[in-house]
Amino acid sequence: MVVPGGVDPAEARTAREYVALLRRLKEHSGLTYRQLEQRAAERDEVLARSTLADTLRRDALPRAEVVAALARACGAGDDVPEWIAARERLAAGEVPATDGTDPAPDGTDQEPEPPNEPPEPSDPRRGRTAVTAALVSLGTVVLLTVGAVTLLPQDDGTENTKSAATPTTSGYSRVRPARAPELCLTDGNVRVEGESKLLAVQRPCAEAVPPRVYLQGADDGRYQIQFRHPEHGTGCLTVLGDGVFKGTLEPWGDCRAGGNSQWFRVERADGSDRWRLRSAQDDALCVGVRGSAEEAGAAVVAEHCAERGGDDQVFLIGRE
Structure with missing residues (x-):
């Protein structure tokens, strides 16, 4: 056919x-x-x-x-x-044979998991693009600039003593803006100029799971911020570079397609437990919450690091 x-x-x-x-x-x-x-x-x-x-x-x-x-x-x-x-x-992993030979082994058409990622059930066949019919409407969202992050102790109860370039090992984490620690990083439906996308937003922590946030570290100290959902699989936050959603962070199902736009550097802000998330694609961009940092449902964006001062681009990051 x-x-x-x-x-x-x-x-x-x-x-x-x-x-x-x-x-x-x-x-x-x-x-x-x-x-x-x-x-x-x-x-x-x-x-x-x-x-x-x-x-x-x-x-x-x-x-x-x-x-x-x-x-x-x-x-x-x-x-x-x-x-x-x-x-x-x-x-289903079925690949047709074109020359009379046996089909390729199962999984040849599957996307590999991100490097060094611990095993977890997920569905890599589904992306994390917005499914507006399945989400509770959050209304029109003002694009956001992020708040502060505190690093909590490691799972074994000892304080993390890693350098500022690598503040934590890979693991499930809770990311909260310093100015509104009752809010947590999660996903939500954002509407701009009549268009809708599933993007990173901040919501009350009690409403933020699923997805669960996983910080996936690399050997060079960079991190991917992953949203892991029991139905939709893993989505890596990706800084969008154009269109009406430029600068927002979208969870992509392919954790390699975005290159440096999917990686962030975690730096000390103004104390041992406060952190800034800087884009690995552009050192001039920091993660923030555009609009009011205390606004539930506000969208997370990568914006110029010099645009705001104080706690607007500082996070508390703790183990879940």
């Missing part, structure tokens, strides 16, 4: 190839992201252009409903069953 544009989803042997075929389908349609969004809306389907753009630039399998909506918007509605069947085959 070959759909418009000579694109056959059955040819895909990996998630990367599957997404590449979706890009070909979109290119053959000749439609912009906005036009595809409008076509989907005419069928009462949601296909946000920002979500679609993120989906097509990654190598992880997109959600089935996104695939179906995209195929119909591109004029390939009759071929939706083939697209979904190919997706489910890849999600």
Whole structure:
């Protein structure tokens, strides 16, 4: 079966190839992201252009409903069953043989776990792009600048004596703004100019789990801030570089796709237990909460380190 544009989803042997075929389908349609969004809306389907753009630039399998909506918007509605069947085959680890040989071993199309990450059940086939229908609406969120972080003792009860470059070992952590220690870093639905995304926000700590926050350290002292969800898997906070959500932190299912935009340096702020999170991509950017640091639901952003003083970009980081 070959759909418009000579694109056959059955040819895909990996998630990367599957997404590449979706890009070909979109290119053959000749439609912009906005036009595809409008076509989907005419069928009462949601296909946000920002979500679609993120989906097509990654190598992880997109959600089935996104695939179906995209195929119909591109004029390939009759071929939706083939697209979904190919997706489910890849999600199950089944790879078609093309030359009479046995299929590749299970997992060849799976994304590997982030380096040095301890085992934990997760579903790497699902990204962490916003699923607005499944989230409690937080309303319009003012983009934020982060508060202070205190490093609590290690699990064995001893104080951490590592240097400022590596303040803690990898592990589940609670990240709280110093100006509002009753709030915790978590995810939430953020709406800007009519568009919606699942991003890093701050909410009351009692409402912040799931996901659980995991700090994944590297040998050079950098850290990834991971959101681990029992249903959606692992998402690595990634600084977005353009669009209406520029500067916000989105949990991406692929923890390698964002390069340095997914890594942060943890530095002492003004005391032994207070910390600043600096972007490894741009030393001039620090994690903060735009708007009021005490506002529940405010979005976490990477902003210029010189924009604010005091505790606005300082965090308390403690073991969960």
